[in-house]
Amino acid sequence: MTRLFDDYRCDGFFDEAFSADGVVRPTYEALVRWFSQLSDAELARRARSRDDFFRTQGITFTVYGEQSGIERTWPMDLIPRIITASEWEVLERGLAQRVTALNRFLDDLYVGEQAAVNDGIVPRWLVMSSDGFRREAMGLATPLGARCLVSGVDIVRDGAGEFRVLEDNVRNPSGISYVLENRAVMTKVIPGVFARHDVRPVDDYGRMLLDSLRSVAPPSAGDSPTVVVLTPGVYNSAYFEHAFLAQQMGVQLVEGRDLIVDDHVVAMRTTSGLERVDVVYRRIDDDFLDPVVFEKSSMLGVPGIMSAARAGNVTLANAVGNGVADDKAVYPFVPDLIRYYLDEEPVIANVDTYLLWDEDQREAVLARLDELVVKPVAESGGYGIVIGPQATDAELAKAAADITADPRNWIAQEVVSLSRSPTLIDGGCAGRHLDLRPFILTGEKVEVVPGGLTRVALPEGSLVVNSSQGGGSKDTWVLMSDAQIADLRAEEKARR
Amino acid sequence: MLSRHAENLFWAGRYSVRAEDTARILDVSYQWSLQARAGTSATLWGGLLDVLHLEDAFAETGERADATTVPTFLVFGEANPGSIVYAVGAVRENFRAVREQLPLELWRSANAFYLELANRDLAKDLRLRPFELYALVRTRIQTLSGIVHDAMLRDEGHRFFLVGAWLERALMSCRLMSVHERSVVGGFGDIGLILRAASGLQAFRRVHHFSSEMDDLATFLLQSADFPRSVRFCIEHAAEQLAILAQRPGSAGPLRSQRILGQLGSGLAWGDSAEICRDLPANLEKIEDQIRDATAAIAAEFFLLAGGEPLHAQQVFPGGR
Numbered sequence: 094m095t096r097l098f099d100d101y102r103c104d105g106f107f108d109e110a111f112s113a114d115g116v117v118r119p120t121y122e123a124l125v126r127w128f129s130q131l132s133d134a135e136l137a138r139r140a141r142s143r144d145d146f147f148r149t150q151g152i153t154f155t156v157y158g159e160q161s162g163i164e165r166t167w168p169m170d171l172i173p174r175i176i177t178a179s180e181w182e183v184l185e186r187g188l189a190q191r192v193t194a195l196n197r198f199l200d201d202l203y204v205g206e207q208a209a210v211n212d213g214i215v216p217r218w219l220v221m222s223s224d225g226f227r228r229e230a231m232g233l234a235t236p237l238g239a240r241c242l243v244s245g246v247d248i249v250r251d252g253a254g255e256f257r258v259l260e261d262n263v264r265n266p267s268g269i270s271y272v273l274e275n276r277a278v279m280t281k282v283i284p285g286v287f288a289r290h291d292v293r294p295v296d297d298y299g300r301m302l303l304d305s306l307r308s309v310a311p312p313s314a315g316d317s318p319t320v321v322v323l324t325p326g327v328y329n330s331a332y333f334e335h336a337f338l339a340q341q342m343g344v345q346l347v348e349g350r351d352l353i354v355d356d357h358v359v360a361m362r363t364t365s366g367l368e369r370v371d372v373v374y375r376r377i378d379d380d381f382l383d384p385v386v387f388e389k390s391s392m393l394g395v396p397g398i399m400s401a402a403r404a405g406n407v408t409l410a411n412a413v414g415n416g417v418a419d420d421k422a423v424y425p426f427v428p429d430l431i432r433y434y435l436d437e438e439p440v441i442a443n444v445d446t447y448l449l450w451d452e453d454q455r456e457a458v459l460a461r462l463d464e465l466v467v468k469p470v471a472e473s474g475g476y477g478i479v480i481g482p483q484a485t486d487a488e489l490a491k492a493a494a495d496i497t498a499d500p501r502n503w504i505a506q507e508v509v510s511l512s513r514s515p516t517l518i519d520g521g522c523a524g525r526h527l528d529l530r531p532f533i534l535t536g537e538k539v540e541v542v543p544g545g546l547t548r549v550a551l552p553e554g555s556l557v558v559n560s561s562q563g564g565g566s567k568d569t570w571v572l573m574s575d576a577q578i579a580d581l582r583a584e585e586k587a588r589r
Numbered sequence: 590m591l592s593r594h595a596e597n598l599f600w601a602g603r604y605s606v607r608a609e610d611t612a613r614i615l616d617v618s619y620q621w622s623l624q625a626r627a628g629t630s631a632t633l634w635g636g637l638l639d640v641l642h643l644e645d646a647f648a649e650t651g652e653r654a655d656a657t658t659v660p661t662f663l664v665f666g667e668a669n670p671g672s673i674v675y676a677v678g679a680v681r682e683n684f685r686a687v688r689e690q691l692p693l694e695l696w697r698s699a700n701a702f703y704l705e706l707a708n709r710d711l712a713k714d715l716r717l718r719p720f721e722l723y724a725l726v727r728t729r730i731q732t733l734s735g736i737v738h739d740a741m742l743r744d745e746g747h748r749f750f751l752v753g754a755w756l757e758r759a760l761m762s763c764r765l766m767s768v769h770e771r772s773v774v775g776g777f778g779d780i781g782l783i784l785r786a787a788s789g790l791q792a793f794r795r796v797h798h799f800s801s802e803m804d805d806l807a808t809f810l811l812q813s814a815d816f817p818r819s820v821r822f823c824i825e826h827a828a829e830q831l832a833i834l835a836q837r838p839g840s841a842g843p844l845r846s847q848r849i850l851g852q853l854g855s856g857l858a859w860g861d862s863a864e865i866c867r868d869l870p871a872n873l874e875k876i877e878d879q880i881r882d883a884t885a886a887i888a889a890e891f892f893l894l895a896g897g898e899p900l901h902a903q904q905v906f907p908g909g910r
Contacts, residue, residue, distance in 0.1 A: 350897070362894045
């Protein structure tokens, strides 16, 4: 029998599984008990089984910074992260609210009156100077105003155990395929303990995504719109997800060269001739989407696709120009956008953020750079982030210089004492910081996928969870509420 | 299916046959060279390059054609898209592009073979154990074909693979005939070796017994309706798959590629072998031309729609012919 949790310490952090050293939270009792009675050999066996599943299915991701980008087998910890039904109810409400407000903001900005900007809720110069703003998208509407068809809103739990939004991702958020694969592997590797919890399923995502994509088809599409997934190709780090989602939805995976725009209509080159395309789930960044309009040298895009969108013959999901909304310098204004567009108080709070283009705030930040986290506004994947308490003098000096040179493009936040969770490390178990990326779909309605990708910073003490920088993951279990369990039982009974 | 994927599978079919049949031709050439009289080596190996239309590509290496340089060139020649290593790599790359639509074992088999060749000391193999190497290539490709046959869904992709494979095989059988035809000058002369290269010796014996007549070889390798490597057999099977692929909504009448293959097939089915042999080099040339035309027509009809770019610069056999 392993002494897996005997030496487990919370070290002053909010722990997902333990309320104090040696005191397990009720939700985790069954799980901790089960893992505790596993022998070392059995634990190792399950870990190997998990590795085999991921390896044989080729579920990999790319780690940059090494020679040429190495493909690693996807890392998933065997201990899942559990979210109770009541915790989830709050998160779900908050996420749906936030994504609704972001959609309203973007729709208003590109197609509407720009009311929030006109009324000074967000400074106009900030919006227009955003890296993500695209004047080419002005006047280009998405049906149902669903510009953020897929959103990934990163959530953290602070030292007090409160959920907070860390950042929004509404351009090209990825990771859902790992959520689905994690669940598939967990059910195979620890079926017994999985069955003892009433976990909300996630495997309906393919259908949910396809429904959302179909719902934003242009009116010209008719009853059965043709949806495709547009990928940059096999060398893209998220290619696995592109192929996976196309397969889950049963739609064609295409590259730029498979599409042609003729007379403002997008079509696929097939062996039966040209087949019209109505909705493009494009996993290519704005800059590379259309060489006629954006980067001229892009070989990945489809020349003329923007003209087809403008003519109302194709819908691009996610919409072009969403980067304004997930610009980290706009992030501090999102709670006000929620209040403005929805007349509601934000359910989930932001992390306190300092605006560095404000001279006073900037001075205060530069004075205590070693205590704060600074982030470049337009990056993703955790790149460019400087965590003050962990940075070298040289890194701090560079951050100060960058901020002074280009304050509009940096923000600073207090270091959030991210919650930790027991993670299997080197045959034992230790606390590691984690976050959560839930996925939200917008179509006819806003739907939040139960759970999301829990990302774990694997090195001891690290706060960087991104997989491209060596992070790991956990399966995320959202438990059913009593009402949902009762409904399920009633359904099963009715079927018999 | 996407035109690009159809093209990938078409080329996977072609290159898989190219790899195997190049190994076969090398095997028979090497056996002959062991039996050959002194002094015929250069003409034998030079003749082989001619037959494969690789004489120009080889000339660029600056080497003299002999029993070492030519097999090296044909097995792992750097700039040779007709080499076995190149062909195996091309099979793998083409499968990789459509990997999600293939049976897992098929991708694995192609990938494993590619890696296996990459890890072998091929120069050493050619020095010490060439026959084992050629046998290995044949076995691996036959395994691949087996998986294609047993595990691949009978969809458009499968048919394009077959069309590519049958057309390449038809070309290769023409080349075998050319090798024999030139052997009168170059020093082959033994139709048994040619037949062995085509795995057809026993079949030939059952039909034509111990004949060593050109007419009989031509009848067998060009016109047999039953022998799977005869040019006629390959053309008819390619045409069969093409007929199904050509059934597209809105299609009206046979495609140009179908016409070409239809005429070629019936020409072989009804042709008089004595007449064909009377001017064999010219007739083989004509057959090859028709196969090339059919390939170009297929590309235009299925792959290069609306100004698309071909996946492979050489749509026909390397050497441009």
